[in-house]
Amino acid sequence: MTHSLTWLLRPVTILGKYSLLIARAFVSPDDFRTYRKNTISEMIRIGVESLPIVALAAAFSGAVTTVQVSYQLVSVFLPATVIGSVVAPSIILELAPVVTGFILAGRVGARIAAELGTMRVTEQIDALETMGLNSISYLIAPRILAGVVMFPMLYVAACAVGIGGGIVVANLGGYLTTQEFVQGAQNFFRPFDPYFGLSKAFVFGFIITSVSCYMGYFTAGGAEGVGKSTTQAAVMSCVFILIADLVLAVALL
Amino acid sequence: MKHSKELIVGLSLAAAAVVFVLGIRFLQDVPLFRSTYVLYTHFDSAGGLSGGSPIRVRGVDVGTVEHVALDPDNRVRIRLHLDNNVHVPEGSYAEIGGISALGSNYVVIFPGPADNPSITDEGYIEGRSTPDALEAVTERSVRLTENVEEALANANVLLEDTGSLIGATGADIRPTLRALREVTDALAQTLREEQASVQQIIRNVETFSEDLASISGGSADTLAQTLRRLDQIAGHIEGSLGTLEGATRNLDEILHKINHGDGTIARMLNDPTLYIRMGSTLGTLESLMQDLQENPRKYLRHMDIVDVF
Numbered sequence: 001m002t003h004s005l006t007w008l009l010r011p012v013t014i015l016g017k018y019s020l021l022i023a024r025a026f027v028s029p030d031d032f033r034t035y036r037k038n039t040i041s042e043m044i045r046i047g048v049e050s051l052p053i054v055a056l057a058a059a060f061s062g063a064v065t066t067v068q069v070s071y072q073l074v075s076v077f078l079p080a081t082v083i084g085s086v087v088a089p090s091i092i093l094e095l096a097p098v099v100t101g102f103i104l105a106g107r108v109g110a111r112i113a114a115e116l117g118t119m120r121v122t123e124q125i126d127a128l129e130t131m132g133l134n135s136i137s138y139l140i141a142p143r144i145l146a147g148v149v150m151f152p153m154l155y156v157a158a159c160a161v162g163i164g165g166g167i168v169v170a171n172l173g174g175y176l177t178t179q180e181f182v183q184g185a186q187n188f189f190r191p192f193d194p195y196f197g198l199s200k201a202f203v204f205g206f207i208i209t210s211v212s213c214y215m216g217y218f219t220a221g222g223a224e225g226v227g228k229s230t231t232q233a234a235v236m237s238c239v240f241i242l243i244a245d246l247v248l249a250v251a252l253l
Numbered sequence: 254m255k256h257s258k259e260l261i262v263g264l265s266l267a268a269a270a271v272v273f274v275l276g277i278r279f280l281q282d283v284p285l286f287r288s289t290y291v292l293y294t295h296f297d298s299a300g301g302l303s304g305g306s307p308i309r310v311r312g313v314d315v316g317t318v319e320h321v322a323l324d325p326d327n328r329v330r331i332r333l334h335l336d337n338n339v340h341v342p343e344g345s346y347a348e349i350g351g352i353s354a355l356g357s358n359y360v361v362i363f364p365g366p367a368d369n370p371s372i373t374d375e376g377y378i379e380g381r382s383t384p385d386a387l388e389a390v391t392e393r394s395v396r397l398t399e400n401v402e403e404a405l406a407n408a409n410v411l412l413e414d415t416g417s418l419i420g421a422t423g424a425d426i427r428p429t430l431r432a433l434r435e436v437t438d439a440l441a442q443t444l445r446e447e448q449a450s451v452q453q454i455i456r457n458v459e460t461f462s463e464d465l466a467s468i469s470g471g472s473a474d475t476l477a478q479t480l481r482r483l484d485q486i487a488g489h490i491e492g493s494l495g496t497l498e499g500a501t502r503n504l505d506e507i508l509h510k511i512n513h514g515d516g517t518i519a520r521m522l523n524d525p526t527l528y529i530r531m532g533s534t535l536g537t538l539e540s541l542m543q544d545l546q547e548n549p550r551k552y553l554r555h556m557d558i559v560d561v562f
Contacts, residue, residue: 009451039264040258040259041258043262044258044262046264047262047265048261048262051265059312085478088280140266149266150262150265150266152269152427153266153268153269155272156269156272156276157269157272159276159278160272184281186280186281186282186305186307187307187357189281189282189302191304191305194273194276194277194280198273207365237372
């Protein structure tokens with residue numbers, strides 16, 4: 001009886017454990033300057049080093065969206081500019097944040113979980129605690145901070161490159177001209193869209209880094225445990241990105 | 254090394270911020286680097302206009318609506334950004350164009366006389382309110398619906414009238430229908446009775462057409478030959494007709510000459526002197542013959558030479 005109740009309440013327990021971990025990471029008695037070096041290098045690894053793969057994915061998703069929208073919207077009554085009006089908001093609202101999120105869940109989430117998990121199973125975290133450092137703040141805060149700051153940067157890059165990829169393919173494939181694309185994008189542009197995309201990026205950055213930190217920090221069971229938490233970090237980041245995507249869309253649009 | 258890492262992070266964040274702001278301004282069609290000037294206008298209704306809507310002069314985009322706001326007197330105040338090289342003379346006015354339901358509204362500026370001085374920065378341009386195209390359609394469709402209802406009511410009345418008319422004349426129609434049916438029955442009976450002869454007739458017609466077919470099939474060559482000959486004959490006839498025509502023309506010429514007094518025959522026909530002379534000659538000859546009968550000796554005396562024989 002008590003066993004099944006524990007099993008039922010497990011998700012809630014995990015939520016509590018997760019929230020406490022994140023809260024303790026930021027409620028730190030130490031000065032932030034202690035973590036500055038760590039934060040900068042995490043920013044480089046999470047943000048700047050992810051730029052090429054994010055740009056590549058964004059360019060291709062923008063290009064594919066353009067081709068497919070032009071394929072779907074073949075009508076005498078629709079001007080070619082409509083393609084731009086559909087592609088640009090799709091990239092700004094959905095494609096750029098979600099594609100970036102999935103890529104970073106694999107690239108960044110797995111790396112964070114593997115790092116922290118290895119530190120846990122090789123007892124480096126215990127060593128940090130012995131040295132008198134707040135291991136939670138020292139390891140988790142810089143990573144989440146870097147994710148939250150750098151993810152919007154990656155989102156902006158993804159938007160720019162994605163729309164650029166769409167325009168290039170529209171021209172090369174003969175679907176519509178740059179002028180038509182830009183005019184269509186401008187005609188139906190709502191200034192709220194990029195801010196909404198930016199807030200998605202902010203939330204996704206927090207989800208990926210914090211979920212991965214949780215998975216890595218509470219790793220148990222040696223090398224196998226590290227592999228398990230690495231996989232879990234990537235998968236759970238993706239799942240929570242999808243949930244957050246829907247929740248944000250329903251709440252803000 | 255540490256410093257350069259911070260520099261890279263700072264640079265990428267700054268670049269993202271710049272791209273974000275410029276991107277939004279670009280997609281809002283707010284000019285990024287072009288120099289512009291500002292005009293104000295008032296409309297009764299914004300009609301779907303919003304910041305970023307294009308401004309057009311004679312169909313050319315010349316700027317954007319910067320923002321749309323409500324004045325204290327509940328009129329809509331609109332700030333327009335126009336490219337510096339666009340000349341809007343005094344006496345110009347603005348209207349809202351496009352269909353708001355499609356979200357493609359824009360401000361149209363109708364330029365005044367080109368000689369007038371240009372409206373300067375922060376100037377005011379008259380805004381004329383026109384009903385939105387969709388609103389106009391909606392208004393019309395209400396009227397249309399009323400008309401359709403009226404027409405339907407009329408149609409109902411008409412149907413009722415027709416019904417009552419048929420009811421009143423039903424008595425007349427029924428005997429007519431009965432008579433018609435009798436006629437049809439009689440016709441059917443006749444056909445039944447005379448079926449044999451009708452079939453005979455049809456058979457005959459068939460035989461006849463078969464014969465005709467065989468005839469025309471068998472003598473097709475002869476027919477073609479005959480036709481060829483007929484063609485030749487027609488050619489000959491045509492030639493003859495040509496000759497005939499020439500003859501007629503000659504005859505015409507002769508008759509013409511005769512009528513107009515050329516040649517001997519013409520004179521004979523046309524000149525009466527000959528006739529008169531002939532008459533007088535005949536008269537003289539008659540009196541001579543008379544004289545000869547009465548006095549033969551008078552002439553015979555001189556014929557002594559006869560006596561010789």
